Amino acid sequence: MLDGTFRPLSGHRLFASTDVDDARDTVARIYCDHRLTPCERxxxxxxxxxAVRLKRTTLSAMSYGADVRxxxxxxxxxxxxxxxxxxxxEVEAGGRLVAAHGELGTILNPTEQVAMRWSAxxxxxxxxxxxxxxxxxxxxMLGRPLREPLNFRLAIPKDGPGANWWPFVQLLISHVEHQGRSGAxxxxxxxxxxxxxxxxxxxQVHNYSDSLHSRACTVAPRHVRLVETFIExxxxxxxxxxxxxxxxxxSGRALFDGFRRFRDTSPMAHLRTVRLRRVRDDLLSASEGVTVSAVASRWGFFEFGRFAGQYRQLFGETPSQTLRRR
Incomplete structure (x- = not known):
């Protein structure tokens, strides 16, 4: 195992500090607001x-250099x-606790409350x-919209199933470092x-693993794909x-049967999911003064209590919370 003196991505230094507030505020710019509390008074x-930000990911390496919560x-x-x-x-999330170390990592889901303790x-x-x-x-990969938030199991072993994932991370880091020297x-x-x-x-294990591994969803008949395109x-x-x-x-019967067998849903439920995702996209890019009800109405939702419940079930937050994060 590498020791704590090794600092990957050294060409992309973000900060170094002995000040708790400075460390917290700088890390928050990469991730989110949080409490940072040294364990010693x-x-x-x-x-x-x-840290380096790419198109869909941000790679980083870091340490607090102290026992912290x-x-x-x-x-x-x-x-x-x-x-x-x-x-x-020690990482606690969604009611689960994992003692992470060099052979066992963790993945945090967007919708779960998190608490961690890092050793010095x-x-x-x-x-x-x-x-x-x-x-x-x-x-x-599924060939259909998601009907509920994607949630992973907290623990990610470095070995065993999915062991090729961490080498991909190392490869990407090496590529980034090489790019800095040669303009890859x-x-x-x-x-x-x-x-x-x-x-x-x-x-990795998540709530869509079975559907993903079955691969049955990738061979939907033409009439199902035609309706999906029409809905989009x-x-x-x-x-x-x-x-x-x-x-x-x-026929209607054949259409319902196709969606049930190959998409595990109904045509109208698929339409609702697509519309909910369009609502989310609009809320995240909304200008000042835009309301949730106006966006929901634009996409055909007029029973706002029911709409809010469906939205929260799919995205793990209320429409108002999404709008506040725009």
């Missing part, structure tokens, strides 16, 4: 972080993967993955990012089941 830190708010719009290469950390000699490789990018990758092609970085996301989704193109229009049957070119 009046204690200081000897913190540092190197870290209590973030919910991550909301990103996943965070961490692997100590020195020392250890703990130094970690960390990968922030944008939630929208990972959900889009999974949706493409940005296209290759993007391809490595895609491989990183795909390897994570295929190799006309999601803002008033659409009824008769419109979907007409677009499919088959």
């Amino acid at each position: 009046g204690g200081r830190v000897d913190a540092w972080q190197n 870290v209590e973030p708010s919910r991550l909301s719009d990103f996943y965070l993967l961490m692997l100590p290469y020195s020392g250890k950390a 000699d703990c130094a970690k490789l960390m990968v922030r993955i944008e939630r929208a990018a990972l959900e889009q990758q999974l949706s493409a 092609n940005a296209v290759s970085l993007e391809l490595l990012e895609t491989a990183l996301l795909t390897s994570l989704l295929e190799g 193109d006309h999601a803002a229009d008033p659409i009824g089941i008769e419109d979907l049957v007409k677009a499919s070119g088959v």
Whole structure:
């Protein structure tokens, strides 16, 4: 195992500080607001972080140089993967507790409350993955929109199933460091990012693992794919089941059977999911003065209590919370 004096991504230094407030504020710019509390009364830190932001991920390495407790708010719009290469950390999330070390990393989901304790000699490789990018990758692999938030198991073993994921991280870090010296092609970085996301989704345990591994969803018949395309193109229009049957070119019974067998949903439920995602996109990019009800109405939601419940079930937060983060 590497020791804590090793600092990956040394060409991308973000900060080094012995001030607790400075360390907290700087780390928050990469991740989210959090409490940072030295475990010793009046204690200081000897913190540092190197980080580089790519298109869909942010790679970093960091240490606090002291026994500290870290209590973030919910991550909301990103996943965070961490692997100590020195020392250890206790990570609690979603009612589960993992003692992370050099052979066992962790992944934090956006919707779960988190608390961590880092040892003084703990130094970690960390990968922030944008939630929208990972959900889009999974949706493409499944061939359908997601119906509930993607949630991973907290522990990520370095060996065993999915063991090829951490070597992908090392490869991406090496590529970034090499790029700094030689101006490597940005296209290759993007391809490595895609491989990183795909390897994570295929190799780690999450609530879509069974659906993903079955692969049955990738061979949907033509009439199902026709309706999916129709929905994507006309999601803002008033659409009824008769419109979907007409677009499919088959009977209503055949259409429902196709969606049930190959998408594990119904045509109208698929339409609702697409519209909910369009609402989320609009809320995240909304200008000042835009209201949740106005955006919801634009996408065909007029029973706002029911809409809010469906939205929270899918995204793990209320529409108002999304709007506040725009």
